[in-house]
Amino acid sequence: MLISYNWLKEYVNIEISPSELADKITKSGIEVEMVESLNKGISGVVVGYVQECIQHPNADKLKVCKVDIGQGEISQIVCGAPNVAEGQKVAVAVPGAVLPGNFKIKKAKLRGEESLGMICSLQELGVDTKLVPKEYSSGIFVMPSDAEPGNDALEYLNLNDHVLELGLTPNRADCLNVLGVAYEVAAIIEEEVKLPDTSITATEEKAEDFISVSIESLEDNPYYGAMIIRDVKIGPSPLWMQNRLMASGIRPINNIVDITNYVLLEYGQPLHAFDYNRLGSKEIVVRRATEGEKIQTLDDQDRTLKDTHLVITNGKEPIAVAGVMGGATSEVQDDTTNVLLEAAYFTSGRVRAASKDLGLRSEASSRYEKGIDRNRVYAAAKRAAGLMVELAGGKVADGIVEAGKREVNTYSVKMDVSRMNNLLGTSISSEQTSAIFDRLGFSYKESDGIFEVTVPTRRPDITIEADLIEEVGRIYGYDRIPTTYLLSEARPGGLTASQAKRRRIRSYLEGAGLYQAVTYALTTPEKSTHFSYTEDTVYPISVAHPMSEERSTLRMSLLPQLLEVLQYNQNRSMGDLAVYEMGSVFINRQEILSDLPEEYVFVSGAVTGVFNEHLWQGERKAADFYVLKGILEGLMSELNLSERITYESGGIEHMHPGRTAIVKLDGIPVGFVGQLHPALQKELDLKDTYVFELNATSLINAETEQMVYQTLPRYPSITRDIALVVDQNLPAGDLFTVIQAAGGELLKEVNLFDLYQGEKMEEGKKSLAFSLKYFDPERTLTDEEVVTAHNRVLKSLEEHFGAQLRK
């Protein structure tokens, strides 16, 4: 909402500067987002009178003018505006003047003719083109004839004003008009509000002889009032009114339309002026539109209506969409003489429906949507009718023709001063409270610190005690509220075990060289199903109204987005990447989503390019399967789950069939690790990329035992190495399992230290070398004991796999 400082001063006595005022308003609850000076650095612009205006001898498009700029001084000014003419009063920037953008005016010669300054358009004086009246939009602005040459033109044009831009929260629709802001300001600076004059002198004629009004549903339209103003003369509105409209962001049109807009801004009451002679009947009927009904609106667009829209009709056809826009047929035109002035209260739901469906948001519709002051409708109508008399020479027919109830009853809300002080942490007295309600213009009764406040109809946001407490608090001043500390008993805060584990996973992965990424949860429907490893049927979850296909469906895996991160970086020449993400995925097993989907925290990583490098020592180790597996093994150890995790080769869509392992916890899949399928790598234009994805929720929820200290070995251990020849496709993991089982209690550690599968081997065979460490914490082992255990291992290996010792 844009509020002219000068206009505001008409209703409240303000003696502080616009910026001081803005500061006070902001502190009391309405954020002033900006204070804009309409004088954008302008100086030296005066009123001039164009005495003579002749064609420039050397230029078709220029005129040479003799301009009286006051005190009998006549300046020659060359002007290029098409509408400059003899007899006009204009704004002249004299030599030495400054225009917006620090544009300095100097004496000049234009095509051989001397020019002492410049005749200005409104745009040149900093007014936004879309606010300049159409007739002056491509030329200079012509001022009223009573402007005095030599006087400051900015005064006439109200360009010494300041505009306050208010950022209104939805509860403060009462400040969508100058009077509402005046009430607010009056409360803040302790002044009175002076209301505009709404008295009118009516003629003998009765309005009801011209029109009848009926409403089909008072639920949609609780009140409709029509006034008749006869014999108006259409013309421009006075400059002061145009200035205020422009300062408030509305373009002046003509006196009648400007008056309805002016009163809209002043009272917050939308008004509409119909050309009475073009109504096509003598009745107004407000009803729902029929489905598919048509109307041509003021902007010459043909609109198709729905039965949720409310229309004003002449009894036969729609002449306006209620609260949104008037129809073209009954529009006020230059030859209009009789006006029907509509002042009505339409419910916000009806206006919102039409405004949304038709894509029409206007000053009027947005006010209806946010709610207007029911009891101000009539005053606004009288105010507008009075201005039509004053500024358009109209005559008001007696009375207002109405349907519905003109005013509603007020209600009261109770507030207990002690409860207020308990809630705010203050000690505001009843007297102070009374004074604040007085400033707000709220009437009240008080006894024993209990206030019964009658809420003015302009403040429908106040319905409960807390609302009144806020009113008192904000006028009292939040800066006067003390700073205290919670009285409640001190309890320790802290992370839950699961939160602590999540942090631990994150810091482990970062320690292992991965950067954390945070990506979007919404992806494409196609990508949302990628990398699924559940065997159940799952259904993608799409939002009803996505902003784009790209962000339409909830992820079931973090990997598609992590791959996008790799692509993004690779496209910027960063090819060695290691990233991880921890975030929610959404699994839906319902064909139609009726319960909330399952949400799991997943942790996933993607690595491509060189993983370890030390350039000058010639070390460049590319990421591979084992780099990632090593990271996972470390992670499982961090989570105390190593013993319960297995890696089994398995197939996942979009993963390399021979280089992927399903990660299982106690035999149940909790994720996978492997290389992307080369086809996908190619499609995404990625180099060899290794990824993992784990259901962190499962890992975190796995019960683990409290760690127990193990006594340090006091007796030496004995190490035996074995090199085995086995079938090439026998997983090493199987050998580990058998060795561990056969080795028994004494075998404490098994390490694979060599893998050979080359030409020296028999076809289809490979060699694996293990180092086995035996010890007993209680005593020194004898050779026999070790030999027995070791032979058991060898025998078991032979039995299970036909493994032979390598010779």
Place this chain on the structure above:
Amino acid sequence: MKDRLEALRVEAIEKIKQSHDLKDLQAVKVAYLGKKGPITEVLKGMGKLSAEERPVIGAYANEVRDSIQVELDQKQKELEEAAIAEKLAKETIDVSLPGRPVKKGNAHPLTAVVTEIEDLFLSMGFTIAEGPEVETDYYNFEALNLPKGHPARDMQDSFFITEDILLRTQTSPVQARTMEKHEGQGPVKIISPGKVYRRDNDDATHSHQFMQIEGLVVDQNVRLSDLKGVLETFAKKMFGEDRKIRLRPSFFPFTEPSVEMDISCFKCSGKGCSICKQTGWIEILGAGMVHPNVLEMAGFDSKKFTGFAFGMGPERIAMLKYGIDDIRHFYANDIRFLKQFKNA
């Protein structure tokens, strides 16, 4: 004989001096002090000497032998030291060459900020509450005093999935759920960080997905002045001890009274600069006293219990703290961006 010994000493010492390495020195030692060396030879010839001369020459020979030994030892030490020095010289490396990098990643700046804020509130006795990102209309809106058709629902155009299920637009549903779990018993003292979603076009200042951290305290006798105390502690810890805070009245459907908190600008300390848009104040968060309707809906007696709630945007805080100019940086995950937050 004495002359002979003296000559041998001079000769030996000269040879010692000329030795260039331990091998030479060993040769000198063998040559002069060895069993077949000249001094031994001289001593062997002592039998020819008189009884008076014998001990004199004997003593002298020992003295020569000792002095040669001393020289030898001395030289040996020198040579050994030189050899070590030479060996070490050969082992010299260029210490200015870069070391072997230790692979290490780091947290995303948003996580860094969220963690910092979490830790701060944990230290004030808060716990962390979490909830689903896909929510019901009830918890996201209705339980927070936003019934269907409420105009403030326009403020947060939402991603609905079905009529009743949507991507949460705020983390406040976690508050509603937590309060409900407490079954009307205080105290509640939580913060709830998490991702939220709104139908915004992504640009420099908007993101359809972003993070929020909300806090909630419900108990008997919780006052607006207590909220001020908590927020002041937060502001000073997060943005510096000399920060001042300012509460401005505002509006949120789930709090009444509602406030917005500004902090004095940490860049210009209130003089006015581009960060604070010349006002000296920076808007940090929204807060307020929990609306009685919200308390009642969650099963608290609003006559007995009061509470405060606050909510802030980690993106905004990170942008202010680190001077980041575009919210999209957080979600593009440019590795050059991420790597900058090693110490965040």
